Amino acid sequence: MRPHRALPAIALLLLAACGGHDRNAATHPSTLVMSLPADADNLLPPLTTNETASQVGALMFEKLVEPGDALNTVGDAGFRPSLADSWTWSADSLSIAFHLDPKAHWHDGVPVRANDVVYSFRVNASKDVGSPVGPLIAIVDSVTARDSLTPVFWFHARSPEQFYNAGSQIRILPAHLLQSIPDSALKTAPFGRQPVGSGPYRFARWVSGSSIELDADTTFHRGRPKVDRLIWSITPSPDAAILRLFSGEANFTEYLRPQDVAQLARHPELKAVHHPALQVFYMLLNERAANGRSPHPIFGDREVRRALTMAVDRRRAVNTVLDSLTPVAAGPFSSAFWSYDSTLPRLPYAPDSARAILDRRGWVMGPDGVRHKNGVALHFTILAPSTSTVRQQMAVLLQDMFKQVGAKVDIERVDFAAFNGRQQAHQFEAALVGMGLDPTPSGIQQEWTTQAARANGPSNAGKYESAQFDAYVDSAVRAMDPAKAKSYYHQAYATIIEDAPAIWLYESSLVSGMSTHVQPATMRADMWFVHLADWTVGDGAATSGSGSVALAASAH
């Protein structure tokens, strides 16, 4: 081999040799490496729209108060202090004064003061910025600074969740760094790529497309976080994120699909953690026909919808596709809500009475095992996203169960973007939908009321309209007394369950995958990452290991 041609081979060996050395490099302070398939977009909270950016933002910016893990959003009982130590209501409860923790400070050393809160409210409410929080804080008239440590919130009117909306929606921003920038220019401000916050973690590095890194703020006013470094390790696709966890280059990944969980058995160094999630899955029935005006020949009839619900053995379906741990959903709400109670009625699995109802409604069984009613066959299509194996398996099981009661079902698989598009354009008959819920039960008002159906937006695509249900929801949302609110919610839930606008399938719990020596703190249903500062990585002591396999194996 000519000398100059051997050079590349020698170089490769050198690289390989130093590879080994790098593997067990000096021990690193406890580090949580989270692999996930999406890069952040803008780290300025009011401009954040994607999941990664909201996670990073949540650990760098604080709210005034934080809801407790029970997510009781009515009144102020269920809340605990964050940026504000304490708060006092005015006599007519039309204003609340928050007392900031004097020790709170921005990562550049400047202390947090009331005018930061005033500025933050103004920015989040401004039309130019278009913050997603805007509509939620519409109930707040204005915010003033009584003194340098006491911002005061003034309200238009009293409402059960006024404290929640005021103190726990806005993440406080450093006015001294941002107020000189006009609102419309905030979008392209460099702050969005290099933010300064007041939270437990300060910004370290952002290599776009590769990693975002935060270091613990040792002087944080609520105590030093246990995990020293948080790294969001970004991959191009969900598959690559799982690959990174399994190869040991990451020690946490937020979302494992059922098939990934099955695969975890082969990796002793990893474990799966189920934690509640505010997410409910159901088969939405479109009550309008294709022309969007006349009722759908099958789903327009409430009795037929009830019959189809009774034809489905929901418990067996959930056990087969997922596991027995996952609860069967009662309705479009989460069992974690304070407004939930176990006495709610449920449509039973009763195929015989389902057949009886269908007969009574004139759906005569045809020779080919499919029912007909004045020329229309009991035949409809279920739309399912091709990327979700769980929903595809569920569609196959439902198809089989409906066949037992004489209903012919086709399954149409489309990719995710088309799945959303078809629902919004009402070009579907039935669809296996997964909906994320707001932490507060009042969210049902935006999702299922007649007003939502008529708004022609993405909500209530099935066009469920029930005046009685609307009335109950309105009074529940307005009731100041939690007990009265709960009884109204009960009647609203009972009504929608009886009307069966959709076949409620399961409340999915999120499954995260992590290395065995990561101990997570409580993972709150709406935001699993809110207590990330209290997690511990390794047996508390600095765990060694960086790069691939060593990271995972270092605990043994």
Place this chain on the structure above:
Amino acid sequence: MFALRWLAAGILVVSLCAALWRLARRRDSGSRFQGALARYAAHPSAVIALAVLIVLYCVAAFAPWLASHDPIEILAPSLVNHAPSATFVFGTDYAGRDVFSRVLYGARLSLTVALLATLISVLIGTAYGVTAGFAGGALDAIMMRIVDAFLAIPRIVLLIAVGTLWSPLSVTSLVIVLGLTAWFATSRLVRAEVLSIKEREMVAAARALGARDLAIVRRHVLPNVLTPVLVAATLGVAGVIINEAALSFLGIGVPDPTPSLGNIIRDGTPYLASAWWVALFPGLALVITALAYNLAGDGLRDAMDPRQVDRS
């Protein structure tokens, strides 16, 4: 019973190859085609490649009959990522489906899509090349610049762009898209051949006899163009197979449950560490097919075009 079926298929294929071999060895008829066949048979690698191709197409044709399980049916959640065993020759994938049957059906799909797409690309390429070659002058220059533009865009990026904007692609639209993005090389080749033929006296003579352009094209140009186009087509198929697999791998090609070699590999990607067989076997099938086409294409080029002697 399952092994019996494979045995029958094996016998059929072997007899087919033997017949072909005897044909190649026959010396008597001295036709141009015969000489080419003999020269082709002289290349051992090309003959093996042809035999492999025959086997592949037979397997693809009889896939439903040969497959051990239903490729789409989710057998049982318990059998997820099961290692290769007697019942599941290539193991099972994450959804508990038999990889062997999916590879069979996937190969069947990939082969048919590649063949049809190449057919389209050859037709378009030849037509485009002939018009550009014959028209000459400004039109020829413009047409060639357009081809340069298309060649300047890596084919996979073009496919991704098209895939994004018109997804999900049904199999027919996939064939059309693959066909539409593969004809550039063929058109250049055909144009070069047309230009060289145009100069030769026979075309001038034919024109002198008052033959119209179209007649000239049919009688003189097309037969001569046949050789390079045939060679380019064979080599082209390998490229199209790989591109179809890449598209399915990216999730833009064939929609999910229908198996294509590309999306089987995609299913196996996240579990590479512990379930490597899901990604390995479809890839091997792809490589064997592409390699067979490449070797056959090389053999064909030497056989049909002795002038351009390969310096082997």
Place this chain on the structure above:
Amino acid sequence: MTAPLLSVRDLRTYFRTSAGIARAVDGVSFDIAANESVGVVGESGCGKSVTSLSLLRLIQPPGTIEPGSRIEFDGSDLLSLDDEAMRRIRGNRIAMIFQEPMTALNPVFTVGAQLAEVPRVHSRISRRDAWARAVEMLSVVGIPDPAERASSYPHQLSGGMRQRVMIGMALMLSPALLIADEPTTALDVTIQAQILELLGALREKTGMSVLLITHDLGVVAESTSRVIVMYAGEIVEQAAVRELFARPHHPYTEGLMTAMPRAGERRERLTVIPGTVPSPYAWPAACRFHERCPYAWERCEREAPPLYQIGEGHVSRCHLAVEPERRASPHLPLAARAGAGA
């Protein structure tokens, strides 16, 4: 007579191909004395180029120099040297120049670099010194402003100049023997004369011997002292140049002489030797020229003529040497009678 610089004895170079064995050079023997200029003449395909390449063992597969051949140079047999030893002789003790100056030089390297390469390959000379000697050699071979020309590329020079560069390259290490394979064929006449005159002058100055291979009798007449005539892989006649031109003995040499147009002579058609050069895969039996020889008789077809001594330093491979009377009855050669070709 001091020992000859080069003595070739029974040189055979065969090419074994699928079409059979081509005996391009079939038993050639000759000597070259020091500072002598010898010409080798013959139609193309008679083996003169293969002979020259064989001297430097530059024959590439499938050609081989048959065992039994001997090339004695400066006291040692070149055929017994190992490759490395032979390599050290090429360009150093024996050098060679070629016919096509256009392609004989490497187009992508400067002329100076290709000249400087010769000393650098053969000795531990520094790049700067080698370049200086290259420039100096360019002036020796008569190239105007050599320093500037050294860094120009072959395609920037004229044919004549490129041939001068070739000669310079050959003479970099003042070899004892220079083999020139048709050096002037590709040049026009005026340049041809200059090159031949340069070769002669350099030969006098350096005392080297020159083996000049050409098909042009005029070139041989002017620049060589002795001539070897080759036909069908064999030497058919060898003599001092004046002797050969005055009394050509072998009919083939005679044919060559009459075929050459002489200045001032008025002739419409040039006389042509009928027939064509035979194929090396199957040389004709006995005398290889008998089919094209006007004097051939049955002995010529039966018995291969040896090299008869017909004068001082004058040999000829023709039975006329022993039966001169045959020359009186010339007849139409066999090839002409048989009509188109053999």
Place this chain on the structure above:
Amino acid sequence: MRRLLASRLLQGIAVVWVVTTLTFVLLHLAPGDPYAFREGVPVAPEVLQHWRHVYCLDRPVSAQYVCYLRSVASGDLGYSLSQHRPVRDILIDYVPRTLELMFFGMLASFALGIALGVLEARRRGTFADWGSRGISLFFYSMPDFWLALMLALLFAYWLPIFPISGIENVIAAPTNSWWQRAGDHLRHLVLPVTTLMLMTCAGIARFQRAAMLDAMRLDFVVTARAKGVPEHAIAGHHVLRNALLPVITLAGITLPSLLGGAVLVELIFSWPGMGYITAMAVGSRDYALVTSSVLVTSVLVVLGTIAADVLYAIADPRVRAA
């Protein structure tokens, strides 16, 4: 030389113009308005309105075309809805990483390709010749993404010496010195570049082999031998220098396929470059980002082809003088 450069530039501009038009057509043939409000992508309506105005999507097609050309010329490639950033900023982040991958990929594949080509030509007909040609054809026929996967499988799991994803070891990075980080970055380059190399070297080796065999037949080889130049110097110096010329033109042609391969390699090894971003744009139907990456990719290729031609002109003295 200047004339050649001028004609190549003109051709390049023509190709870029055709590609821009192609991208415009692609953008407009796609169903739906690229800046339409789409559920699941919460963007303030006035942002959409701004970008729809910038591309004059509210005006007739011909006006839109002129508008598109003007904005592209001024370097304004639109706004990415999935990344909420102007496309130009995104490309500034991601294009250099693809260029880096391409540079090392090109270097490695040409080095190996030339070495193999020379080896095969010098040992023609022996086992080394057809053996190396067989192996490189085997890799040539392999789909690039599958080759990447197999390398990842081999090197990441069974012999874990090279990292399989990302551009640096995110954990160790901040505490390393710069040269440690450079070394680590190179280690992350090894597998992606090896994939590109194995994929492309077959074509180059085959071309180089043919060029070598041609050059070996030229007369100056005999002259060199007559000069006493040793055999390996003849092959390595005289012949190779001539045989390299045609291979340089090959650089222009392999560029598109290498870039295509890079797109898939980036996906497998999570190398955040153009392919990575294009794949993300695919998922979220980010029309602006997809069409602008097509545009940028083809401009890169056109520039690369022109560079290859210029390099050829410089390398070949006969052309340089013209």
